Amino acid sequence: MRELVLIGIGTGNPDHLTLQGAEAIRSADLILVPRKGADKADLADLRRDICARVLGGDDARIVEFDLPKRDAGGDYLEGVEAWHDAIACAWVAAAGREVQRVALLVWGDPALYDSSLRIAARLSPPPRITVVPGITALQALCAAHAIPLNEIGAPFLVTTGRRLREEGWPDCADTLVVMLDGGCAFQTLDPEGITIWWGAYLGMDAGVTVSGPLSEAGPRIVETRAAARARHGWIMDIYLLRRASGG
Structure with a gap:
């Protein structure tokens, strides 16, 4: 591939x-859609639905592959x-040899807790990389609860459930956004003075x-x-924690 569009x-x-x-979907020669197993088939279906809306039902350029x-x-x-190496190989195998511009539809935004850019860096020879930004789960969460992300003039930190569980609340911010938390790491915190805003399947009917x-x-x-x-x-969720200043 000459160009990879995320x-x-x-x-x-x-x-x-x-x-x-x-416009990026319309201009792609090939659109790769990952399959993540039967229990997550609706994620592939959603990508196909987006392509159908844009392409008017023409799915000849869509190629599915097993992630x-x-x-x-x-x-x-x-x-x-090792996983990223395997995914890069899967992309190349699915794209074939005679393709100029390949597109991947990335959940949320390619720059926030997504590894597509790191995987793309493993491709050889390296294609030109084009990134089209998207709405993140972080934005969707704040919109769903109608809350501001940050306090006035104050910082916030985006982290993972694993780090929150292992390291506790960091000292650098009173607002935390926690992603990739399969074990509800907020349960490890002293709840005094902390408010939580949680959401799952944000943007979907569910x-x-x-x-x-x-x-x-x-x-x-x-x-x-x-x-x-x-x-x-399956579930994809995210939450925001905010403690009283100086907590």
């Missing part, structure tokens, strides 16, 4: 696609490196939100999250 498509609402993103699975055993970083003081909302989130995951077979 198109941010938002968090599940086809209307999140920007005009720039739509390799990450080995959860052993060293975390080594496992991620979207659900919970908010309130962490001591009260935390148990409701754990219960709601477990029920939603059991119902859909």
